[in-house]
Amino acid sequence: MTAGLPGTGIGGLFYVASALAMPVREAYRRARRRGPPTRWRFVAGQAGLALAIIAAMWGAGWLLGLAVHAVRPTLPFWGGGAHAANVLRTATLALTVGTLAAVLGGVEVLRACLVWSARRRRSTITLLAFGVAIASGHSAAAQSAISGQAAGSRDSDGNVMFRLGTTVDLAASSTTRFGLAASHARVTDGVSAAGLDEVALRGTWRPRRGSSVDVNAGLVRAAARLAPSGQVRVRWRRSSDGKGLALDVRARRGILDGTPQLLANRVARSELGGVLNVPLVGALRIRGIGRAAVLQDSLESNWRTMLGGAVVLAVLPGGEVSGQYSELRHAHASTAGYFAPRLVQVIQAGSYLEVETARELALALDVGVGVGRVAAQGAPLGPWRPALRGYAMVGLPLAGRTQLWLEVEAEDSPGAGEVATTPSWRYLSTALSLRWPLP
Amino acid sequence: MIVPAYNEAASVADTIRSLQAQTAPARQILVVDDCSTDGTGAVAAALGVTVVRPPANTGSKAGAQTFALRYVRTPLTLALDADTVLARDGIERLLPAFERPAVAAACGFVLPQRVRSVWERGRYIEYLFAFTFYKQLQEYYGKPLISSGCFSMYRTELLRSLGGWSDRTLAEDMDLTWSLYQAGHDVRFMPEAVCYPIEPRTFRLMRTQLRRWSHGFIQNVKLHWRGVLTVPYLRSAVAVALWDATVAAGLYLIILPILAVLLASPWVLLGYVIDIPAVLVPVIVGAARRREIGRALASMPAFFVLRTVNALFFLRAAIAELLFGRSLRVYEKGH
Numbered sequence: 001m002t003a004g005l006p007g008t009g010i011g012g013l014f015y016v017a018s019a020l021a022m023p024v025r026e027a028y029r030r031a032r033r034r035g036p037p038t039r040w041r042f043v044a045g046q047a048g049l050a051l052a053i054i055a056a057m058w059g060a061g062w063l064l065g066l067a068v069h070a071v072r073p074t075l076p077f078w079g080g081g082a083h084a085a086n087v088l089r090t091a092t093l094a095l096t097v098g099t100l101a102a103v104l105g106g107v108e109v110l111r112a113c114l115v116w117s118a119r120r121r122r123s124t125i126t127l128l129a130f131g132v133a134i135a136s137g138h139s140a141a142a143q144s145a146i147s148g149q150a151a152g153s154r155d156s157d158g159n160v161m162f163r164l165g166t167t168v169d170l171a172a173s174s175t176t177r178f179g180l181a182a183s184h185a186r187v188t189d190g191v192s193a194a195g196l197d198e199v200a201l202r203g204t205w206r207p208r209r210g211s212s213v214d215v216n217a218g219l220v221r222a223a224a225r226l227a228p229s230g231q232v233r234v235r236w237r238r239s240s241d242g243k244g245l246a247l248d249v250r251a252r253r254g255i256l257d258g259t260p261q262l263l264a265n266r267v268a269r270s271e272l273g274g275v276l277n278v279p280l281v282g283a284l285r286i287r288g289i290g291r292a293a294v295l296q297d298s299l300e301s302n303w304r305t306m307l308g309g310a311v312v313l314a315v316l317p318g319g320e321v322s323g324q325y326s327e328l329r330h331a332h333a334s335t336a337g338y339f340a341p342r343l344v345q346v347i348q349a350g351s352y353l354e355v356e357t358a359r360e361l362a363l364a365l366d367v368g369v370g371v372g373r374v375a376a377q378g379a380p381l382g383p384w385r386p387a388l389r390g391y392a393m394v395g396l397p398l399a400g401r402t403q404l405w406l407e408v409e410a411e412d413s414p415g416a417g418e419v420a421t422t423p424s425w426r427y428l429s430t431a432l433s434l435r436w437p438l439p
Numbered sequence: 440m441i442v443p444a445y446n447e448a449a450s451v452a453d454t455i456r457s458l459q460a461q462t463a464p465a466r467q468i469l470v471v472d473d474c475s476t477d478g479t480g481a482v483a484a485a486l487g488v489t490v491v492r493p494p495a496n497t498g499s500k501a502g503a504q505t506f507a508l509r510y511v512r513t514p515l516t517l518a519l520d521a522d523t524v525l526a527r528d529g530i531e532r533l534l535p536a537f538e539r540p541a542v543a544a545a546c547g548f549v550l551p552q553r554v555r556s557v558w559e560r561g562r563y564i565e566y567l568f569a570f571t572f573y574k575q576l577q578e579y580y581g582k583p584l585i586s587s588g589c590f591s592m593y594r595t596e597l598l599r600s601l602g603g604w605s606d607r608t609l610a611e612d613m614d615l616t617w618s619l620y621q622a623g624h625d626v627r628f629m630p631e632a633v634c635y636p637i638e639p640r641t642f643r644l645m646r647t648q649l650r651r652w653s654h655g656f657i658q659n660v661k662l663h664w665r666g667v668l669t670v671p672y673l674r675s676a677v678a679v680a681l682w683d684a685t686v687a688a689g690l691y692l693i694i695l696p697i698l699a700v701l702l703a704s705p706w707v708l709l710g711y712v713i714d715i716p717a718v719l720v721p722v723i724v725g726a727a728r729r730r731e732i733g734r735a736l737a738s739m740p741a742f743f744v745l746r747t748v749n750a751l752f753f754l755r756a757a758i759a760e761l762l763f764g765r766s767l768r769v770y771e772k773g774h
Binding site for chain 2 (some may be wrong): 009010011012014015019022039042043046049052053056057059060067099100103104105107110111112232234236238245248270294301416
């Protein structure tokens with residue numbers, strides 16, 4: 001049998017790279033007098049095959065570029081200039097190479113975490129970060145940055161979380177970034193405490209304003225065990241002014257980290273969700289929201305689905321008001337540490353504002369006010385009670401192009417939070433981060 | 440030589456004759472008639488080979504082969520599917536692999552016996568591509584991903600010490616290969632040793648085989664991932680194969696059509712065939728060595744059909760095994 005799909009994905013690139021590495025490896029082996037001496041013909045044959053594949057793909061790309069250039073007026077998404085075909089080709093190659101590097105790097109990190117000692121583990125992560133930096137090239141270093149983040153949160157059950165993290169963000173081109181993120185979090189409820197460590201490779205491709213692909217893959221360590229985590233998020237807007245059709249799709253997997261009990265039970269969430277914005281008339285548009293998640297721990301799996309819709313009116317550049325209705329459902333109750341009601345209904349009026357000044361001062365504000373009600377498993381819906389949410393973010397430019405970001409988030413909404421533990425759960429979180437540009 | 444057979448009356452005779460005609464003749468040919476109902480055992484016995492029959496159907500190829508292992512009296516054991524014939528020098532070309540004591544298993548080049556239906560043609564291109572390019576590189580780096588179950592040779596004592604072929608996954612050949620690597624042994628791919636299995640000719644048969652292969656691959660990843668991480672190159676090859684079988688399959692099947700609709704442009708669907716040149720190069724090289732360029736070119740469209748179906752099955756298996764924990768356990772015979 002052949003595992004994988006020949007010719008698709010990153011497999012083809014992996015084997016082409018393997019073939020191109022053969023002459024170097026063989027020369028090294030000859031120099032060290034290792035292995036049988038009659039391999040050169042085979043090595044040359046396979047390396048030649050790889051070069052022929054590259055040449056064939058280059059030729060196909062060139063022909064495609066010509067074809068696309070010829071029919072450009074008929075392609076609705078084709079807003080690029082004369083070099084658009086090259087951009088498409090380069091972006092595809094960068095994405096494939098980046099994905100392959102992330103997968104192979106992820107495997108090495110996983111191996112380092114499992115097999116090597118703690119000292120070597122640190123060395124590997126440092127080397128990987130250094131390798132990504134070298135691979136990204138010095139020309140892009142001016143746009144690269146390193147960030148540090150400290151965040152804290154507290155909820156109505158007395159759970160307190162403190163998180164420290166760092167991110168290395170390297171710009172490979174004007175549209176592509178790669179990076180490495182690591183963080184450590186500590187959660188306590190006053191009686192017990194638990195830790196969570198995360199390390200992830202990140203990649204972002206922004207082909208144009210408003211559209212992006214973010215990939216994040218890594219490992220999370222909770223309750224002395226490792227688990228994979230990651231996210232793929234695709235954001236697309238038909239027009240760059242933000243007024244047209246827009247889609248935001250996200251798939252993610254991670255460990256719920258709101259309480260020591262959730263961490264002890266290693267509750268993993270695998271979620272697929274999306275938001276679709278459809279313009280109607282003028283500044284009016286409708287928004288559909290859907291998410292489906294599987295919550296798994298060692299004893300059970302539970303489905304959580306969320307469906308919602310909103311009518312949105314753009315009132316200012318970067319601002320909107322909306323009326324939103326959403327329903328959250330769980331398949332059954334859980335003893336793993338999260339609140340799993342049969343149904344939660346929330347109706348909210350909200351407003352969102354995003355401002356960025358010429359001096360790079362950024363401000364975002366999201367407020368929602370409404371009502372919500374909860375039906376426990378096997379019980380009817382309870383009474384309506386207030387449902388509030390708020391989020392504010394301020395970005396301040398400091399000396400030397402350093403930026404300071406402050407985020408505050410609060411929620412008082414029945415059972416609607418990601419890691420809500422009771423029907424009347426409330427929480428407040430703040431995060432402070434500094435972003436230094438790399439020289 | 441072990442030939443596991445369940446209802447293979449139509450093909451087992453060709454398999455046995457190809458073994459009897461080998462330039463390096465077999466000392467012992469054991470056909471395991473796994474309680475067939477079509478007279479497979481009688482067909483084999485008429486050709487003068489030893490036929491053994493378990494008391495009840497073993498339920499899998501792994502079970503049938505392991506049952507026969509107790510009757511093997513030779514230092515090397517060849518496992519050959521009952522729908523597979525060998526080139527006359529197949530065994531002779533495979534034997535040199537065992538000159539190195541560290542080698543525990545060896546496999547050969549696989550090509551479909553019949554290339555008629557769209558599924559057989561798709562598989563023909565898949566094999567030409569994989570065995571001309573991927574598998575040769577895996578061999579160079581010392582880690583063929585799988586010692587193919589349809590035609591592989593093993594050191595008998597080593598095989599016995601591992602308990603034979605395990606039926607804990609649906610891909611017993613992959614399970615055994617990865618177990619051998621983890622135990623520190625080598626596996627070789629000998630491209631000059633050629634075998635010709637009958638590939639699924641209909642979608643129904645192909646579906647059965649792909650279900651088994653896709654679930655078997657994911658089951659082996661789940662079973663061996665910790666051990667595989669300790670084996671250089673294999674860990675990279677497995678990670679890449681897993682990515683392509685899951686995420687890339689999803690992108691291939693879901694994202695491309697969505698993008699085509701969202702962008703209102705059928706040009707996006709070119710993504711399905713954009714890699715024709717990359718596939719074509721090794722295929723043409725492999726076909727030229729066999730003077731089959733015309734057949735290869737005529738079969739190329741079928742490859743893209745099979746690849747799409749392949750992606751669907753691998754994605755389904757990954758979702759079932761990894762997301763929902765629904766493991767496929769019933770071994771269904773396809774081809």
